[in-house]
Amino acid sequence: FFRAPTMQRDPVFVHNDYLQLLAEYGLLGVAGLGFFLAVHLRYGMRNFSRLGPKRVAASQRLSSNALALNVGALAAVTSFVVHSIFDFNLHIPANVLLLAFVFAVLANDGVMRERAPVAASPGQKIWRLAPAFVGLVLLIQGARLLPGEYFAERARLAVRDQQAGPGLLYAGSGLKYDPSNPDLHYYLGIARLLFADSASSPEAAASFRNAAITALERARALAPREITYGLELATALESAQRLEEATQVFASLLRLDPKSDSLRSYYEGHLNLQREQPPT
Numbered sequence: 001f002f003r004a005p006t007m008q009r010d011p012v013f014v015h016n017d018y019l020q021l022l023a024e025y026g027l028l029g030v031a032g033l034g035f036f037l038a039v040h041l042r043y044g045m046r047n048f049s050r051l052g053p054k055r056v057a058a059s060q061r062l063s064s065n066a067l068a069l070n071v072g073a074l075a076a077v078t079s080f081v082v083h084s085i086f087d088f089n090l091h092i093p094a095n096v097l098l099l100a101f102v103f104a105v106l107a108n109d110g111v112m113r114e115r116a117p118v119a120a121s122p123g124q125k126i127w128r129l130a131p132a133f134v135g136l137v138l139l140i141q142g143a144r145l146l147p148g149e150y151f152a153e154r155a156r157l158a159v160r161d162q163q164a165g166p167g168l169l170y171a172g173s174g175l176k177y178d179p180s181n182p183d184l185h186y187y188l189g190i191a192r193l194l195f196a197d198s199a200s201s202p203e204a205a206a207s208f209r210n211a212a213i214t215a216l217e218r219a220r221a222l223a224p225r226e227i228t229y230g231l232e233l234a235t236a237l238e239s240a241q242r243l244e245e246a247t248q249v250f251a252s253l254l255r256l257d258p259k260s261d262s263l264r265s266y267y268e269g270h271l272n273l274q275r276e277q278p279p280t
Helices: 017-051 053-058 065-083 093-107 122-160 164-177 182-198 202-222 227-239 243-256 261-276
Strands: none
Touching (some): 182 202
16 A cells, blocks of 8 residues: 555565564564563673673683673674664574574573572473473474475465466365465465366366366455455456456455556456457
């Protein structure tokens, strides 16, 4: 709605980690990030003060691995804090793993202290168990959703290469694991449209096309703001001579993306086709 008419691309991700976090997790996510950063940077600066200026004032032996790691960790965090304004660095898994290590260095200065071990309080035990619980939930969700994502990627490659059979097979296999994945319904619809285009009889083509429309409608119901799903659905309806339904889909797409020149071009072509149809 807000991009200028000269901007025709529709980026999926913001080139700014903070805005992307705000878009995905809202104000609560941003507040959580701010709290996380503040705690670790405060602890890192406190350790720097203790390992740096105080050590210089008290001793002539200035070599310190702990200080070097602390300075490096602070520099790494600072660079990512600034760079994340201009790019989405933390959407790259390798960068996330690196920053996890860096924040661990800030949280633990690595200095051994001569003191008796103190039993953890119940509150500390809960805080220690919380990351393990989150990790367990992520592991379960990853294992549950991985097969669907795998078959969705295989289906995407198949329909990209105009391979209707493998696309149909992979999309159908993925839907057994994750029936709420809109991409799988979309690739299933595209594979059926490929079969319709290559069918030898009009009856077979119509059957595949109607089945494709059903799959595309399901994809659009799961992700109603995805323009690609709606555009493919409108085109399939148009091919099936269901012009009134196609018009309704085009109109809804234009409400979602009123400044898209390509979408308006498709719609004008549809209106011209509709005008050429003989009256019933």
